[in-house]
Amino acid sequence: xxxxxxxxxxxxxxxxxxxxxxxxxxxxxxxxxxxxxxxxxxxxxxxxxxxxxxxxxxxxxxxxxxxxxxxxxxxxxxxxxxxxxxxxxxxxxxxxxxxxxxxxxxxxxxxx
Amino acid sequence: xxxxxxxxxxxxxxxxxxxxxxxxxxxxxxxxxxxxxxxxxxxxxxxxxxxxxxxxxxxxxxxxxxxxxxxxxxxxxxxxxxxxxxxxxxxxxxxxxxxxxxxxxxxxxxxxxxx
Numbered sequence: 001x002x003x004x005x006x007x008x009x010x011x012x013x014x015x016x017x018x019x020x021x022x023x024x025x026x027x028x029x030x031x032x033x034x035x036x037x038x039x040x041x042x043x044x045x046x047x048x049x050x051x052x053x054x055x056x057x058x059x060x061x062x063x064x065x066x067x068x069x070x071x072x073x074x075x076x077x078x079x080x081x082x083x084x085x086x087x088x089x090x091x092x093x094x095x096x097x098x099x100x101x102x103x104x105x106x107x108x109x110x111x112x
Numbered sequence: 113x114x115x116x117x118x119x120x121x122x123x124x125x126x127x128x129x130x131x132x133x134x135x136x137x138x139x140x141x142x143x144x145x146x147x148x149x150x151x152x153x154x155x156x157x158x159x160x161x162x163x164x165x166x167x168x169x170x171x172x173x174x175x176x177x178x179x180x181x182x183x184x185x186x187x188x189x190x191x192x193x194x195x196x197x198x199x200x201x202x203x204x205x206x207x208x209x210x211x212x213x214x215x216x217x218x219x220x221x222x223x224x225x226x227x
Binding site: 043100104 | 121
């Protein structure tokens, strides 16, 4: 069965410093993977998706993620955090038949 | 842009009531989903639908039912609400039956409290 593990429930950074949100996946084959973001009192918005075309994927708002098969990882990064990046981030793997399996989420806190 | 609209942002109901949560999408998507979101548990799939009048159980269907009479509308029903159904409920839609790489588009959620 496919699954994802988000290694940190909370990550705190200062504005202007790099962001790293970690995700490891478990799959018997190279999966597709998504990152979604949820701002307070909002639904989830797709940040980026990996579908085996390129291992480095660029998303919206300056975020990117790198698929590393040898490490079974799909970590989300951003060079410089903004206050508006404060939100919850979900690593997600589709499992076929359009069903998604979500990680438990990482809450990103950005301080001035 | 795809718009998924959930009829209520906040809802307060009493134990034992029958509760309806409504969701409408405006992009003619074939697939629709209901999730609940609880702290530390992420999103869990309750029910989904691939077509009108069609439904499939997700991971936690107990205590819930759904209705899809029209393609654009997917309703979640709590037959007899209980306090452990207090949660954030999220509706989503997606377009393809065959391409699992299609992302889902989410509504803003309904925060339901059962007293």
